Amino acid sequence: MEAELIRRAQTGDQRAFDTLASGLVTRFHAIAYRVLQDPDLAQDAAQQALISIWRDLPQLRDPSRFEGWSYRLLIRACYKEAGKQRRWRLRSSDRTDIEPITADLTNSVVERDRLWRSFARLSVEHRVVVVLHHYLGQTQGQVAEALDIPVETVRSRLRHAMRDLRAAIDADERPVPVGSTSPEVTR
Amino acid sequence: MNPNRTTETIVEAWLSDGFTAQPDAEQMLDNVRVAVADAPQRRYRWWPFPTKSGPTPARGSTMFSAVKFVVAGAIVALFGGFLLSGVLTHPSDESVPAASTSASPKVELPLEIPDDIPSGQLDTPLGPARWVHLSGDAETLPDILRPVPVPGGYVSLDDGHHSSTCPSGQSPCIYPAELWFSPDLIEWTRRPLPVDIEVAHLTNTGGEYWLNVNDEEENEDGSLDPPALWRSTDALEWNAVDLSGMEPPPPAVVEWSAHLPPDAVVVVEDAILVQMGYGAQVGKSLLGLPPEPEGEWARLERTDGGSYRVLGPYDDEHGRVRFEETSGGLRVIDDETDAELTVVEGISMDFIDRWAASGEPPFEYRLALLRDGRVDSVELPEARPEGHSFTLVETDDGFIALQPGSEGLIQTWTSPDGETWAVDEVLGDDPGEPVATHGVWNGPDGLVAWSFDDDTQVAEIWESSDGIDWQHHIQPPGDLVARLGSGWIGLDGAGLTIYPGGPEGPEVVDLQDLRMKLESAGEGGHGMAPIGANAIAHGVAEDGYGQRRDHWIITFDDLLE
Numbered sequence: 064m065e066a067e068l069i070r071r072a073q074t075g076d077q078r079a080f081d082t083l084a085s086g087l088v089t090r091f092h093a094i095a096y097r098v099l100q101d102p103d104l105a106q107d108a109a110q111q112a113l114i115s116i117w118r119d120l121p122q123l124r125d126p127s128r129f130e131g132w133s134y135r136l137l138i139r140a141c142y143k144e145a146g147k148q149r150r151w152r153l154r155s156s157d158r159t160d161i162e163p164i165t166a167d168l169t170n171s172v173v174e175r176d177r178l179w180r181s182f183a184r185l186s187v188e189h190r191v192v193v194v195l196h197h198y199l200g201q202t203q204g205q206v207a208e209a210l211d212i213p214v215e216t217v218r219s220r221l222r223h224a225m226r227d228l229r230a231a232i233d234a235d236e237r238p239v240p241v242g243s244t245s246p247e248v249t250r
Numbered sequence: 251m252n253p254n255r256t257t258e259t260i261v262e263a264w265l266s267d268g269f270t271a272q273p274d275a276e277q278m279l280d281n282v283r284v285a286v287a288d289a290p291q292r293r294y295r296w297w298p299f300p301t302k303s304g305p306t307p308a309r310g311s312t313m314f315s316a317v318k319f320v321v322a323g324a325i326v327a328l329f330g331g332f333l334l335s336g337v338l339t340h341p342s343d344e345s346v347p348a349a350s351t352s353a354s355p356k357v358e359l360p361l362e363i364p365d366d367i368p369s370g371q372l373d374t375p376l377g378p379a380r381w382v383h384l385s386g387d388a389e390t391l392p393d394i395l396r397p398v399p400v401p402g403g404y405v406s407l408d409d410g411h412h413s414s415t416c417p418s419g420q421s422p423c424i425y426p427a428e429l430w431f432s433p434d435l436i437e438w439t440r441r442p443l444p445v446d447i448e449v450a451h452l453t454n455t456g457g458e459y460w461l462n463v464n465d466e467e468e469n470e471d472g473s474l475d476p477p478a479l480w481r482s483t484d485a486l487e488w489n490a491v492d493l494s495g496m497e498p499p500p501p502a503v504v505e506w507s508a509h510l511p512p513d514a515v516v517v518v519e520d521a522i523l524v525q526m527g528y529g530a531q532v533g534k535s536l537l538g539l540p541p542e543p544e545g546e547w548a549r550l551e552r553t554d555g556g557s558y559r560v561l562g563p564y565d566d567e568h569g570r571v572r573f574e575e576t577s578g579g580l581r582v583i584d585d586e587t588d589a590e591l592t593v594v595e596g597i598s599m600d601f602i603d604r605w606a607a608s609g610e611p612p613f614e615y616r617l618a619l620l621r622d623g624r625v626d627s628v629e630l631p632e633a634r635p636e637g638h639s640f641t642l643v644e645t646d647d648g649f650i651a652l653q654p655g656s657e658g659l660i661q662t663w664t665s666p667d668g669e670t671w672a673v674d675e676v677l678g679d680d681p682g683e684p685v686a687t688h689g690v691w692n693g694p695d696g697l698v699a700w701s702f703d704d705d706t707q708v709a710e711i712w713e714s715s716d717g718i719d720w721q722h723h724i725q726p727p728g729d730l731v732a733r734l735g736s737g738w739i740g741l742d743g744a745g746l747t748i749y750p751g752g753p754e755g756p757e758v759v760d761l762q763d764l765r766m767k768l769e770s771a772g773e774g775g776h777g778m779a780p781i782g783a784n785a786i787a788h789g790v791a792e793d794g795y796g797q798r799r800d801h802w803i804i805t806f807d808d809l810l811e
Contacts, residue, residue: 075291081279085275117289
């Protein structure tokens with residue numbers, strides 16, 4: 064069914080594309096949200112990726128390869144939005160949007176908060192490989208192909224991203240002094 | 251850390267559940283609809299493609315290994331396959347020795363197929379073909395079927411993968427590597443591997459089967475087990491190859507992690523040539539800065555003033571240093587205080603510049619020769635440390651090593667014995683020579699150089715059976731997955747397609763009678779692999795979890811007659 068929709072959309076059938084996009088929009092937002100950690104930027108990235116898919120769809124030679132191809136366009140859109148995010152962060156570097164975490168909250172909440180902050184501090188390139196590998200379940204080879212980078216680079220990025228996330232988890236599992244706050248990080 | 255929770259499981263659970271904002275999907279779609287209404291689609295001229303030069307010489311049966319085509323096919327997977335469109339001759343002085351050719355055994359389905367297994371016959375442009383459709387689950391069939399002929403039948407290595415979701419809902423799923431065996435391509439059973447492994451690669455070279463294994467699960471101390479290589483004459487009994495003598499690149503003061511690439515081994519007689527990738531484990535402590543408790547990693551960024559910013563994984567700056575060369579190494583100086591941080595013996599500015607240029611700690615591939623129980627490092631003349639792996643080729647006259655570099659140029663070296671190497675010419679810098687922006691692969695009977703132009707989105711390959719004459723191909727509709735005899739077997743959204751023709755105008759013939767349910771491939775996707783020299787396997791994973799498994803095997807009976 065999807066292949067037929069793709070073929071029709073390739074010929075300029077906007078109704079077919081609309082059906083196709085309807086099936087993608089939520090998934091695209093979920094991926095972009097995890098990479099960018101901002102639902103509004105994720106919305107922009109997902110929309111831009113869908114528009115790029117429409118524009119470039121006639122160039123897709125093999126509809127069965129649509130999924131990987133569409134992820135590539137989505138990641139490009141995420142990179143673009145991440146650039147805006149970085150500029151925004153620089154302008155608002157004195158902001159602290161995250162509520163302080165205190166020791167009376169549950170461990171899992173603290174852990175999620177630490178993970179969020181730690182993940183946010185990774186470069187977008189590192190976040191992308193973590194999301195593709197650990198959220199979408201792609202192999203390191205698939206990630207390398209999707210991003211057009213050597214698999215060793217994927218491996219390197221994954222290793223040090225996971226190392227830093229593990230550090231955040233370890234910090235969480237150490238006793239938290241009453242009244243202490245987590246490090247201030249803007250997002 | 252709680253030993254029952256790995257970082258991976260925690261992160262994957264968080265990625266699954268920790269993002270709660272819901273999108274306004276309808277609003278997003280409305281925005282897209284408005285944009286699409288005014289956005290023209292980009293259309294290029296796809297067909298016919300220009301041909302570059304003369305007729306195609308007759309060729310024998312040529313086959314590239316399943317692994318190679320899976321890798322290579324995926325690289326150009328977005329935009330389809332290839333079509334014979336011309337011949338290019340590498341203007342060599344024939345200093346490159348001719349590659350050896352070894353006939354692959356003919357693959358045959360049993361004469362009697364059980365009634366409960368769908369099967370049939372086809373007339374194709376490549377002659378009569380027989381097919382079977384195998385359906386099963388994780389207990390009866392491999393997820394990925396890439397049969398390799400072995401004594402007494404076939405083996406297929408499913409090289410393992412992770413998934414964030416499982417049919418039962420738990421997370422994550424880990425599907426370890428599995429080796430399967432079949433005496434007849436119909437009935438498949440698991441065959442033991444020499445070790446429990448998560449990711450592995452199987453190759454067949456020098457009349458033996460080689461299994462290379464890279465550890466991907468960190469030990470509790472964050473370390474990884476070293477890569478392992480196993481060899482077998484029957485893919486049943488495996489013997490470990492001692493790689494402990496392989497030496498990492500200089501400088502010795504740096505710690506290097508090792509990684510075996512998929513095509514790590516070639517063999518000529520009793521000489522085994524192995525390549526290993528090495529990544530420098532360098533960070534702040536090497537520069538005299540406080541070490542990271544969780545392990546070393548840092549990148550260097552050269553500033554306009556000649557100093558270097560030391561950056562962590564968050565692009566957070568840990569200091570600025572500059573270097574002064576000493577008689578035996580480098581003095582590292584804090585750029586702000588002018589204080590000496592450390593003196594590192596045995597390291598040069600070349601290494602520092604590589605570190606800064608690559609944006610990550612240096613990574614390079616090295617070769618070693620294993621013979622008579624010895625391990626000797628191989629030094630290729632004029633080789634530059636590159637992040638690209640070598641393509642190693644065994645020939646009747648020794649070895650060829652090829653390494654793609656910048657802009658698709660391919661540096662080549664030759665050796666009669668694996669010990670003495672001569673630098674050969676650079677391919678791709680003259681008209682008619684292959685370029686390889688996406689790598690070079692060595693199949694059982696030839697070389698494939700791949701190139702993909704992101705601007706024009708045209709994929710091209712060059713194919714050579716001897717390293718001297720190169721044939722140029724450019725993509726037709728569909729997706730090339732196998733070369734069978736004089737034809738190509740392609741895969742596109744409609745099913746299997748055979749491209750039997752040559753540069754005079756290839757005839758494209760759909761196998762109308764054998765649709766492959768590609769529309770229902772769904773999340774699980776599909777793949778294809780050649781078997782021997784006259785058959786293909788095509789698999790579809792319909793449920794996305796790899797539980798239900800469907801494979802078609804097609805043998806072309808006349809190809810080897």
